[in-house]
Amino acid sequence: MLNIKKISLNVAVALILPCAMFAQQADQPPAKPSKHMEAHIGDLTGHSEAGAKLYYRYCWGCHGARGNGDGENAPYLNILPRNFVAAVFKCRSTPTGTLPLDSDIFNSLYRGLNFSNMPSWKALTAQNRADLVAFVKTFSARWVAEKPGDPIQVPPEPALTVASIKHGGELFQKLECWKCHGQEGRGDGPSASTLTDSNDQPIRPYNFTTDNRAKCGRTNSDLYKIFMTGLDGTPMPSFADVVKPEEAWDLVHYLRTLQYNNPSPELTLWLSTPEGKAIIEAKKVENTNTGSGVKP
């Protein structure tokens, strides 16, 4: 004879228990920013308490007292200051959508972010910068709830060849980089004028002809990481899923030839070929130096 009461109880438990579990999860308070954070960069350990004092000396004017990017200068900046509450960072060595490593933020502080108002803070001590990284992490609950992504692997750079440069050029077309960056890498592609960042602010694609400093570094490895991780918060996506590592290096080699005002091994090699020389010569337009740092 079936024990109706027992079955009913079991069914009830079977139904209620998951609900209770979910309910328990739902009742859990969301992660809150931690008042104490540490940052670990090599042998350095940064402490948020020390970083707070530095932040309210150097950083709050742009990033705001609450770290949400609404400092008193924010209305006057045409690339808005980073919102640390959102914890979305452009320069990472981790996959798109993930938190950066402490060292990524630390390196951004040292290097500054070209084409923005964020200067280099290399005049500060390394300990100061580590403390600032720790404090920046106190603004967002993401640093409590999530761990930084696993850093992408950067394979050794293959030998530089003309074939590599040419293949990089083909990828530039195939991946439609030109739509934003323009056929000559001047940042004037057909989509350029429509681009906005995560703050709904207009953003201009990188103009390769002006400088050899990209936003997140100037080395070939930095360039490699930029398009394998993407620049979160900007229209620049990650190409990690569509580009093989060796192809990414080909693209790096090609992009260097677009920086025809800045000597590089890639440019030298490209100029040594009749085809490359003709292309570069055609790109160069002599003009008067305006002193602005922007080369024609």
Place this chain on the structure above:
Amino acid sequence: MDSLRSKEIQSDLARVGKALLYSSIFLMMFLVDCRPATALPAFARKYGLPCSSCHEAWPMLSPFGQQFKDNGFQLGNDRDAPIFQQAGYWPITFRITPVWHRESTSAAPVDEGNGQAKITTSGFDLSGLDFHTGGTLANNFSFYVLPSSDNTASFHFESVWARLDNVFGTPWINIKLGKFELDNLLSEKRILTLTNVGGVYENYHFQPFSSPGVAENYTFGIGDNQLGLEWMGHSADDRTRVSAALLSASDGTVGLPTSRGYGGFFAASRAFEIGSLGLQRVGAFAFLGEEPTYYQYNLTTTSTIGTDSLGGPVTSTTTTPYAGTGIGNKLIQRYGLMGMWYIKKFDITTIYFHGKDNAWLGTNTPAVPLAVLPPGAHAPSWNGALFESHYMFNPQIILINRYELDRMSQQAFSSNPGNLSNADVLTFGARYYPFISSRAGFAYHAEYSIIWQKGASPTFNQLTTSSLLFGFDFDF
């Protein structure tokens, strides 16, 4: 009833006590002084950085501000050139300080008695007005122009220079031409103290008496802006800094007022980290220059200054050296070793000075051909020290203390008292910045400074001079 009355009285006394306490606290904060020498809100406005970024307490620079200055007022991003600024942007800042101050001197010359008396005066006053304008003309071309007035608005050019920055793309080559502050790590133009006594570094201007009551004929101060050409180089992170400057022997006065003499100023320093204490810096400087001992031509001017009892004219004759005719140049030397030590919120700067003047200059003897020095003449030399400490509660409040001393090691004449010219200066100050902004600067300033100098009174005894000052120091 009496008990109730007593309680009321106690309550009133408690309120009065609290009021006095709060008033005292407010007064203390109010008195906290700050005088930014060359803080430039124009830069803060350009880059959107709070003044506390570049200044530990304006106008004293932070390592970040020092790097910005050394890099030609450039942060190193693409916003440095003025082409990126709005066309209406004009990099200009003005600074002036209304004050109340009290000045006291122990022995001022007077008409009556023994010819000297203690004089104390006080009242409301103004500082001079500075118009700072500086920035970049283009990438790696920077400039600075500072028309400065006294408190009657009589202007002169305190500083005017243009600089080629990062020549050949290296931070080790920067060339500056014009009138500029020497590469003093402890900048007198960014001094945090404002009084007549404490507003300058005594050691930066110290010159011994030739004999009691007689000053040396020439004037030179390494704290003064000088006319010349400077090469300066620094590492990318500004930890290492070196400079050399060729200067005219004019102490910064335009019009070649003295001679065709030149001087050289050399400075080098290196910063290093000590754990969590912060950035420490040690350095050295040297100045070797020449000054004329006499002039080939002196302009004699006779003017009528009144009439005598018979109605006849009373005339006054003055003799002034004619510009550029100085000759008989002799050597002056200034050396220093310095350390800037940071222990979290506390920092102290220590400097050892040594100075020496040629005997012809020290004794005011014209070095005409075949001339000989007077009997007992020596090359005067001296040693000095400076200790300036700061305690920074936070970027808004700073306490300042400074002690300087000068001790003669060789008098110009054997007959001089051994301690003639010896000086001690003690300064206390505080500044409170009620807001930290990227648009303007304001500070409550309070300061007391006193100097004792041997042989400086009208009767060649010790002269004691003190200054007390409260003011509003602001720039925009």
